[in-house]
Amino acid sequence: MFSVKLVTLIAAALAAASAFPTNETLDVGASCTITSFGQVSSVLSSCTNIVISGLSVPAGKTLELTLKSGSTVTFQGKTVFGVAHWGGPLIQISGSKITVKGASGHVLDGQGAQYWDGKGDLGATKPKFLRIKATGGSVLSGLHILNCPRQCVSLNRCDHVTLDGFNxxxxxxxxNKLGHNTDGFDISSSHDVVISNSVVKNQDDCVAVNKAHYVTLSKLQCSGGHGLSLSVGMSKTSKEDNTVSDVHFSDCTVSNSDNGIHIKTHSDGGPGVINNVSYENIKLSGIANYGVNIEQDYEKGKPTGIPKANIPITGLSITGVSGSMTGKNSKAVFILCADGGCRNWSWDVKISGAHEGNNCTKQPSNVEC
Structure with missing residues (x-):
């Protein structure tokens, strides 16, 4: 299921991570420790082993960490972000061969409760939390992210990057259902990415893949949101911008969420493709709406009931998916494919407790529904 390229990437990342210091005594001089926002620029320009300790980031400002190749950043204590209604991000991290990690007891606090209005992106302007633009075998590990105002972690133009142990x-x-659009991990314009051993408690997608190649997502614990998702086809011009391929989810749990697995294509976008995507050994519990939901009918962010085959879903494997539903209108499986839009799937789904029967349209003939 996994390519040699991905296996090599994972092994290299884990080997590199094992070489990082694990004790909390950091050999960093005071001149390389950031405790006030005004120090950021000078420390980044002169240091490659950096500690960010007890930092308050002013409202409306990005903690911009453009790192030298090979740099290490460690977050200590509480990093808190002032409140302002703007788009963010609150943090942006970029660099090649970088290491970013959290010391024991640290927290990155976005003060989301100061923003949440029950309307998400449709309400007051809220900042995104963390944008990552990293390459070259970079590893980010053990970060504790608290109360994102909206989308939490966005990977954009990442190349050979590992995220491990995020909370x-x-x-x-x-x-009071105030949090909305608080996606855990959003992945766009990226390839050769590994996300593993992480916990996401939120009110939207645990993971949303928009445009990516060679992505491995394993041992994720998701709760409260919309599940493990692909959302493909929002670009109206470029097929490349509407392509997701070689993306593999495995050994994940989704609990107390609206959906377990959600794949949607946007029929008002340009051409594209979803190819060679797999979900393997996914355990579901307390799912309110859909265990597995696959639709080719989204326009302007909403399903229309009229599917189109502009973005075919081929080589999809959903196997070893099991669990239970709880919602009064729940369906274990809902599939809405266009003519010729869904081909060459593998299927092994066993979900119990749904209050309504499955509803499937033009799925591949081997898919039991």
Whole structure:
């Protein structure tokens, strides 16, 4: 299922991570420790082993970490971001062969409760939290992200990057259903990415893949949101911008969420393709709407009921998917394909407890529904 290229990437990343210091005594001089926002520029220009300790970031400002090749950044204590209604991101990290990690007890606090209005992107302007633009075998590990105002971690133009051991906690947004559009991981314009051993508690997609190649996602624990998702086809001009290929989810759990697996293509976008995507050993529990939901009918962000084959879904493998539903209108499986839009699938889905029967249209003939 996994390419030699991906296996090599994972092995290299884990070997590199094992070489990082694991103790909390950091051999970094005071001149390479950032404790006030005004120090950021000078420290980044002169240091490659950097500590960010107890930092307050002013409202409306990005903590811009453009790192020298091979740099290491360690977050200590509480990094808190002032409140302002703007687009963000609150942090942007970029560089080649970089290491970014969190010391024991650290937290990156976006103060989401100061923004949430129950309307998400349609309400007051809220900043995205963390944008990553990293390459060259970079490893980001052990980050604790708390209360994102909106989308939490965006990977954009990443190349050979590993994220491991993230804890994304936006569960406070469940109160009065105020948190919306708090995606855990969004992946676009990236390739050779590994995300593993991470926890996401939020109110939107645990993972949303928009445009990517050679991505491995494993041992994720997702709760409260919309599940493990692909959302493909929003560009109206470029087939390349509407392509997801060689993306593999494995050994993940999705609990107390609206959906387990959600694949949607945008019928108002340009041509594209979803090819060689797999979901393997995915455990579901407490799913309210759909266990597996695959639709080729999204326009302007909403399903229309009229599917189009502008973005065919081929080589899809959904195997070893099991679990239970709870919602009063729940369906274990909902598939809406266009003529010729869905081909060459593998299928092994066993989901119980749905209150309504499955509903499938023009799925491949071997897909039981």
């Amino acid at each position: 994304i906690d936006v569960s406070a947004g469940d109160k």
